Amino acid sequence: MSRKMHLGKIGYLNVLPIYNPLETGELERAGRLPAGLPEFQVMSGPPAELNEAMRRGELEISSCSCIEYGRNPDRYLLVPDLAIGSCGHVQSVLLLSRHPVATLNNRNLLVSAQTHTSAALMKLFLHTRLGVKPNYTVGSITQRLETGDLPDAFLAIGDEALRLRDHPEYPHRWDLGSAWLDWTGLPFIFGVWIVSREAAEKRTEALRAACDALVAAKNYSAERPEEVAAKAAQSGFLDEAAMRSYFKGLVFDLGPTEQEGLRVFYDKLVASGQLDKAPKLEFF
Numbered sequence: 001m002s003r004k005m006h007l008g009k010i011g012y013l014n015v016l017p018i019y020n021p022l023e024t025g026e027l028e029r030a031g032r033l034p035a036g037l038p039e040f041q042v043m044s045g046p047p048a049e050l051n052e053a054m055r056r057g058e059l060e061i062s063s064c065s066c067i068e069y070g071r072n073p074d075r076y077l078l079v080p081d082l083a084i085g086s087c088g089h090v091q092s093v094l095l096l097s098r099h100p101v102a103t104l105n106n107r108n109l110l111v112s113a114q115t116h117t118s119a120a121l122m123k124l125f126l127h128t129r130l131g132v133k134p135n136y137t138v139g140s141i142t143q144r145l146e147t148g149d150l151p152d153a154f155l156a157i158g159d160e161a162l163r164l165r166d167h168p169e170y171p172h173r174w175d176l177g178s179a180w181l182d183w184t185g186l187p188f189i190f191g192v193w194i195v196s197r198e199a200a201e202k203r204t205e206a207l208r209a210a211c212d213a214l215v216a217a218k219n220y221s222a223e224r225p226e227e228v229a230a231k232a233a234q235s236g237f238l239d240e241a242a243m244r245s246y247f248k249g250l251v252f253d254l255g256p257t258e259q260e261g262l263r264v265f266y267d268k269l270v271a272s273g274q275l276d277k278a279p280k281l282e283f284f
Contacts, residue, residue, distance in 0.1 A: 005061065006043065007042050007210065008043050008059040008061070010044075010158075011044040013158075014246075016228065016232055018082070018218055020217075021216075021220045021221060026220070032216045032220060033213060036209040046114035047068075048114050054068065054196065055075070060196050060199035062193065063193050066083075066117050066191060066192050068116065069192055069279065073282065074197070077197055077283060078193070079192070079194065079211045079215075079254075079284060080215075080254065082211075082214055083193070083254040083258055084190055085189035088178050089177055090175060091165070091249060092158055093118045093175070093190065094156050094164075094173060094174065096164065097172040097173075098153065101172055102132060104134045104153055106134065107152035107153065109153045111137070111138050111155045112138075113138050114158065114160075117191070118155060124265075125176060125183070128271075141164070153170070180261075187261040195284045207284065208284075229241075230243075262281065
């Protein structure tokens with residue numbers, strides 16, 4: 001038996017359609033697992049942790065922040081036709097403020113420590129689009145809110161954003177997926193799946209099977225949106241109707257239009273000084 005494949009999984013509900021069919025055995029029972037698929041050893045965590053684990057060589061294939069690929073394209077290859085993003089409202093990447101966003105200059109803005117890409121997008125939006133420069137701090141949003149130490153604004157992502165999106169103290173709400181679409185007319189890709197170039201050379205066939213399995217799981221879930229929403233609703237964050245709306249707004253493909261949105265993001269990061277050079281999109 002081949003050794004286990006080290007797979008990274010973002011620990012948010014938005015990737016449930018990709019991982020759940022594999023973890024529950026549904027894909028296998030449906031006869032849709034590719035031949036030669038190794039057993040997975042899964043590491044789950046926020047994007048920032050998975051980025052670091054990939055950089056340290058602890059994972060061979062993982063979902064990660066698109067900015068991680070942008071910063072280290074020499075280390076990785078993209079998994080074809082697989083991403084996590086939106087074309088409009090994403091609902092789980094939110095800038096929430098106690099004041100109109102245009103008045104946030106020099107006010108305190110708390111950024112979740114779990115994110116790299118969303119923080120970069122927010123800075124692009126505020127600095128380049130609106131000409132606003134708050135004072136940034138990084139920390140635990142939930143902890144700050146629980147202690148009553150309320151920042152002027154905060155950026156929340158993932159399940160935390162779903163839970164806090166209607167917080168009564170923060171009436172000014174900006175969905176960054178929607179802000180990007182209004183700005184560029186393109187989808188925004190928050191996360192991609194990547195493989196280690198080193199692993200790609202050593203375990204080519206096993207990694208190819210792993211990539212095929214992830215895409216097969218994506219397609220399997222796309223055929224069953226009601227089931228996906230029902231499973232996600234078990235988390236207690238949102239009911240089934242809200243979950244259907246949430247997943248309907250997400251993009252899991254990395255086709256030509258999504259790739260163009262990714263390239264435009266990289267170009268804007270370079271222009272703003274957040275990235276040295278826009279990477280070429282190279283696929284496994």
